Amino acid sequence: MSKTLHNGLEILELLAAHPNGLSVSEIAECIGVHRTVAHRLIRTLEAHRLCRRDEYKRISLGAGLVTLSESVEQDLRTLARPILEDLADTVEATAHLVVRESDTTVRAMMVIEPRRSQVHIAFRPGQVHPVNRGSAGLAILSTLPPTADERPEVDRARRLGYAISAGEVVSTTIGISAGVPRRVGGAQAAVGVSVFDATDEARIGAAVAAAARSLGDLLH
Template identity: 35%
Template sequence: MATSDNQARARGQVGSQTLARGLCALLAVVDSPAGLSVQEIAAHLGVHRSIAYRLLQTLSDYGFVVQGASGSYLPGARLAVMSRSYLPALREYALPVMRELADELGCTVSLFVAEGLDAVSVELVEPLTVSHHLAFRAGMRTPLDRGAAGYVLMAAEPQRPGEPAVVTEVRERGYATSAGEVEPGAFALAALIPDILPRASLAVMSHREEQVLAARDPLLKAAERIGHEAEFTSGAV
């Protein structure tokens, strides 16, 4: 969270500083499971408490945050409404396939899209068939040149100067693996979802390497299935 917030503040220096602060406050609230107080937001932004309060009140007026019984601010329902408008067709077709795959493999499954120089998780499904599995939140951003999902998304583009050597291998074999590159002790396997714009990849993640490696064929089939079903409704090439 700190990196993205710092980048937002930097952009705010040449754009709207108030807007940048408001967005940073919103991201901070979203990333905090227990919510944040006005004082905590003020400390996070490095501003006076009164400024943080006005930002939060504006976000609250528009339904982006809501104040809980304890006084802390929590994500508001408006965020759920907005999230449904992002790539609705792709997500509609992907989610049932992701649920089947997660339960079959006992692994967390995530849908990533390319956004600038990042791979962004826009949907995540955790298995219901096992009690222990790797967990993280949708919205996670990772550099394209780090981790299985990023490698696959890079491999879907023409070769770039200085790109990781593994990306060339991914173009040849059609999938990518990684170990501990995004989260220590976590293994990932990713495959490109074909014929979709923006570029999208499906990734399986687990703390057990053998579990991830055994997921190759089911993952490739799932990615192909999503691409085929969403081909004519989500901006396919």
């Protein structure tokens, strides 16, 4: 690997975890380089508008990342938005699109809040959590062949057509998700909702599964 590029990407990941910004010294300490090296890396990222420096000389992510992110799975997000909006309004709960980022993690790519619900759960896209925790990851795993070490919840999701988890990603929150049928070469993804109460699990699960199938049909 390129050590310089690796350090630069580490800075971006570090800043993503600290939205209020960090000083050059703090960045240098966190990624394990000399302050001079950190300063040089930051100046390069600034030149590409990937990070910025405020009046207090604290570094945070820059607007250039927005331009880069717009093309990431753009077709997937464009097709998913109306489906998620309809799902959120139907279930009156926050809907989300989650994609598998690596062998061990998934990331929330899109979050849509309901327009007519008085109370709902709110969170930002971009959150990362283990693929084997939370309904979205379990739903994605359920679209794959069974493995010897998979959780019983994955097999249950495979049989029901949707996965459910409680408090595994956010405490007091219940997630219900269904895997999106995979397109060739496409990202493994799941559509789901976050609710406070799952007494109506079957109805919500059916709505989530239908939304996932609709998105899958559009992607094929």
